[in-house]
Amino acid sequence: MAECVRLDRSASSHTMDKSITLPPDEIFRNLENAKRFAIDIGGSLTKLAYYSTVQHKVAKVRSFDHSTKEASSDKLYEISMQEEVSARLHFIKFENAYIETCLDFIKDHLVNTETKVIKATGGGAHKFKELIQRKLGLKVDKEDEMTCLIKGCNFVLRNIPHEAFVYAKHADSEFRFQTTHPDIFPYLLINIGSGVSIVKVESEDKFERIGGSSIGGGTFWGLGALLTKTKRFDELLQLASRGQHASVDMLVKDIYGGSYGSLGLTGDLIASSFGKSATADKEFSKEDMAKSLLHMISNDIGQLACLYAKLHNLSRVYFGGFFIRGHPVTMHTITYSINFFTKGEVQALFLRHEGYLGAIGAFLKGAEEDNPNQYSWGENYAGSSGLMSVSPDMNPMQRARSGTFDMLEMDRLERQLVNLPLLQDPSSYIPDTVDLTEDALAREYWLYCFEEALDGVVKRAVASQPDMPEAAERAEKFSQKYRHKLQTLRHQPFAYGSLTVRSLLDTREHCLNEFNFPDPYSKIKQKENDVALRYYQKAIKSLEELSWEERQFALAQGVLAGNVFDWGAKARPWLVDSYDQWLERLKGPPHKCALFFVDNSGVDIILGVIPFVRELLSRGTEVILASNSAPALNDVTNGELQILTERIAAMDPVIQAGLREDRLTLVQSGSSSPCLDLSRLDKVLAMVVRERQTDLVIIEGMGRAIHTNYYAMLSCESLKMAVIKNSWLADRLGGKLFSVVFKYEVPAGKSSQCSPPLTRS
């Protein structure tokens, strides 16, 4: 059954803990702007959801108005900090014991008076209805649990890239995150509450409960309590994790003496659960009985799940409910059961935010008029707790379960994000080159790197706001927050999905934004752009003096050189070198349209990328320049690039004509990361790419072409260019610091080009 377990009578006798004080900066943030509350009250945990508008600083650039002779200013363009309002979803999970304290806290901090209704779901909603109405003065509006659950599930699957994972107890990393298929439907959701509900979900609004079982979490809890005199669910699980089921269960070998070969049943297989307690006249330990019970129930659920999956021909099977909820023990036994019954054909999938599904769904029901599903949302790493392990021995940092607040924050993204239409297989595309969750050595190294670099980032952040005296204090808070995140990730690399260099960089950007450092590099970028612009005409002139073949090489070198501070003479062959094939290709017909993902400000964009683009335009190729929507490190933003191309167009008739004739187009990528996820790009970009029949994708720089997308397979020609600016990574790739990657690829079928592997030989 879908319902969450109601409060055990003994549990409800807990005295409401009013002594805790809630730190308003960290929990229930932005309450003063909160509206649209929803609450999901389960057997032991309450999940509260609300929507808030967040005011934060953004960095904007604006061209000086040249007509008023302001141009005499020595600055290239004007940088300003502006206040912007964006939408955020907050989800907070806490123990039911704190519900009254939390409601009081909300009442005291809630300013918005428009809110009249709170959506509620979960088995405990009924019980606390009166309390909520009295404390908050809101009308409690009950929503169907299953509908909320499915809505929430669809939402997280669609908006959180690494939401689903496979659990592997004995692997190097227990959590293996899955790439979500762009089409999340159809799937099977097995919700294991006190009973089991098996739901087939076919589309956003179409789902059906196709079956269920009465043997579920309630059976484990109820029968377990009878057998072991242990009252609490968590304690029962702990007992089970220490037990040996073979002393209670009758195994195949107990009947056969070994395996039952002709049927392929191994000797260790359970023939009869609790079979030994029927024949042996002895005492059984609590641990052993709990373990036997856990196996019995997990196997039974797994078997039914497989039978339903087979009957309905479904291969994506997600498990949720309080029986699962992050418990390694149950995730392991369910996984084992699914593997056994499907012989590995179906994998048991679990969800990082499984506990929040009901609250998310209830919230979405209440927010339908805001059309939340029309937007893309992104997990805010700064405000979210991440996936916690609940096993105390697995994680020494782990807090006791009580007294803590788990949080999830989702930012509404300005732009709707979609796949790049040129991905060869969107369902198998993984942006990141190295999964640090699985590679312990790499993880150690990069966590160390980011920690070492933190002081420098803080200095840079403070320096970027010289007029603000409290910047130092804010920067210190940022530093604490990010350091804490790094520590969490050291112990729980799986906290936010697969740990990657990209996620470490993005987390840092989220934390910087959180403390109002939207663009620490703005002034540096401004200065470098200014300097580079002064050399532009000279650079173009010297390029034009070269022969065609010399010029092509100089242009490629220019992109590579612009991408690195210390460019010496780099003799070919490079570490990865398909320049000859590229040159051959250039001798052929021009491309129809090239999509260029740009990287840094300054020399890189102005003296490296633009001349390269200019050559493409001259060949008759249209060019789409894709740059970040918001700042990240010293990457050129779309706003900055608009100004820079205008300035260059004023000096260069080729660029000017390109812009005028709409053969050179600037689009924003939708990203604010130094890396690049081709499965989450601005919808407009995807549209332009399709309209212009793009047949070449160029990706430049270490973040976009090495840390991410090195292995990305595109359905058209692609060129990945980067200089490896990190000696550890260079060493890993079998090269030296400043080794060059020049990787030109033609998709299979169009040519026999093989890509060099990115592994140490």
Place this chain on the structure above:
Amino acid sequence: MDIGGTLVKLVYFEPKDITAEEEQEEVENLKSIRRYLTSNTAYGKTGIRDVHLELQDLTLCGRTGNLHFIRFPTHDLPVFLQMGRNKHFSSLHTTLCATGGGAYKFENDFRTVNLQLHKLDELDCLVRGVLYMDSVVSGGPSECYYFENPTDPDHCIQRPYTLENPYPLLLVNIGSGVSILAVYSENNYKRVTGTSLGGGTFLGLCCLLTGCSTFEEALEMASEGESTRVDKLVRDIYGGDYERFGLPGWAVASSFGNMMSKEKRESVSKEDLARATLVTITNNIGSITRMCALNENIERVVFVGNFLRVNTLSMKLLAYAMDYWSKGQLKALFLRHEVNLTQPQKTVGALLELLHPS
């Protein structure tokens, strides 16, 4: 013999057409064994001969005689072997046909009393046995039957069912554990799946929960208990039917779900617990069977096995569950002898194998 996880089942064919010459030639040991087996109905403390299911005047391989059914717990096998030693079984130079897991597990123990085991696959025996029993008992009332009106307790009655054209059928054997077979012909069947939640689980859990020690005791308690005090029903959660999903209020939402509450744990009786255990195990077998029937596209299900012995409660539950959840599509069939028999099919199958090797 069928040596299972819990019980050993033995069939013995007693020829009744022995001529005087034959009798004279017969060795004394054989006579004494026959006399011992046929003149007693109990052997030692735990061995029982089910007299009521004896099949008389049966013709096997041209000989006419009676087929006897004897059972004893598997843990008393050493006692049986000791008896064999005392009665000089080995002097007969005969082969004992054996199936079940114990045929493999205890093979060496049989050797110590100089008995040669002819080991047979238990599922082969089961399929042959079921089909044979249906054909051999056809003289009297039909071996196979179903429950008419299974969803209406007042009008639920046993009706004979003719297994004239039995294939395909799903054969669900509920012993200590459960095996589910899809049978397409006498020699063509496959094991579809199985579950470890079977008769052994019922008895094992009952022993732990109520302190009982035999199957009969557990069943007796179950017949007096009320499972709805232990289980959480749909109506306990939703106040009635959960209409959105077509779930009736009486359906069990969570087996043992009420036992999460301390107060309710203290208010239930042992009988209630036994009943809930029986209902839980039986319904679960029913639901797995139903899914297998759908996946295999088979509409007839024959339930056999130890667990159903003197267990009308479970048979009616299964009949009900099959009918209700399949909306009348699935028919649950039972074998008449199951009511009293200690699962003779497999043992008979083993005997047949000895006489007519396939």
